[in-house]
Amino acid sequence: MSEPAEIPRVKAPGGAVIPEILQDEVVRRFAEAGVMIFDAVWPAAVISGLHDAYGAVYANYHHDREFADALAVGDKRTMITITVDGPFNDPGLYANPTVFPLISKLLGDDVILGSFVSVTSLPGSLDQEAHLDMPLLFEAERVSPELPSYSLTLVIPLVDMNAMNGTTAFFPGSHRVIADEPPGSEPVAPDVPVGSALLFDARVWHGGTPNRSAAPRPVLYNTYQRSWFRDTVNFLSQSPLVMDPAEWARIPDQHRFLFDWARPPQD
Numbered sequence: 701m702s703e704p705a706e707i708p709r710v711k712a713p714g715g716a717v718i719p720e721i722l723q724d725e726v727v728r729r730f731a732e733a734g735v736m737i738f739d740a741v742w743p744a745a746v747i748s749g750l751h752d753a754y755g756a757v758y759a760n761y762h763h764d765r766e767f768a769d770a771l772a773v774g775d776k777r778t779m780i781t782i783t784v785d786g787p788f789n790d791p792g793l794y795a796n797p798t799v800f801p802l803i804s805k806l807l808g809d810d811v812i813l814g815s816f817v818s819v820t821s822l823p824g825s826l827d828q829e830a831h832l833d834m835p836l837l838f839e840a841e842r843v844s845p846e847l848p849s850y851s852l853t854l855v856i857p858l859v860d861m862n863a864m865n866g867t868t869a870f871f872p873g874s875h876r877v878i879a880d881e882p883p884g885s886e887p888v889a890p891d892v893p894v895g896s897a898l899l900f901d902a903r904v905w906h907g908g909t910p911n912r913s914a915a916p917r918p919v920l921y922n923t924y925q926r927s928w929f930r931d932t933v934n935f936l937s938q939s940p941l942v943m944d945p946a947e948w949a950r951i952p953d954q955h956r957f958l959f960d961w962a963r964p965p966q967d
């Protein structure tokens with residue numbers, strides 16, 4: 701089976717819904733590559749506001765050490781749980797009109813937001829080893845390529861992802877190949893500017909590239925999954941989704957199913 705050599709890119713129609721007649725074709729291209737970039741989803745000012753909010757609360761993680769409530773995911777690279785509040789509690793972010801209908805088509809109506817985190821690489825971080833974020837669903841890998849998606853991660857850069865700041869390199873199509881190691885081919889290391897987003901299937905091999913800039917490179921790294929699926933490896937010391945009841949009350953009714961795991965007991 702030949703692997704797609706590139707990551708398909710879709711231009712979001714000004715942050716609006718992709719017309720229904722095009723959605724199936726976009727979903728088909730995603731299913732083939734297992735990774736896709738959506739350009740111009742948010743105005744730069746929205747992301748700059750998120751970057752400021754992130755910096756105000758999470759800069760204390762910008763140290764090259766281990767943390768009790770965050771996961772070291774490589775050299776100078778940490779996965780930090782981001783509390784869903786303030787500007788992060790925004791349907792335009794977690795149920796984005798351009799991207800979410802496609803996520804919903806790929807994962808079905810029982811999709812939930814499984815985790816809301818950042819992956820932040822510090823200046824001087826090295827290449828992250830190519831990996832899958834979690835083991836395949838069944839030990840018999842040959843089953844895996846046959847399955848529809850069950851876990852998708854939406855990467856939202858808070859600074860440009862590129863060769864200077866660091867990006868994530870992918871092996872497009874690697875979810876359709878039976879293997880317990882990354883393909884021997886060269887990965888694709890895309891530029892994903894602020895305002896764009898990248899969606900990938902949990903079965904696609906990938907790894908972060910070095911941060912050669914002088915500033916941390918935070919990206920939101922939010923995972924949507926079928927409601928029965930659990931990530932049993934990445935959240936042993938931190939919560940995947942943190943949101944207090946007052947914030948939960950701000951979620952519009954039609955999106956509450958996404959936050960099923962954060963639902964206060966009385967509801």
Ligand SMILES: O=C(O)CCC(=O)C(=O)O
Pocket residue numbers: 773777779819820821828833866867868869906907908909
């Ligand atoms: O830092 C990145 O660009 C990728 C992060 C990643 O793949 C991970 O932490 O699993």
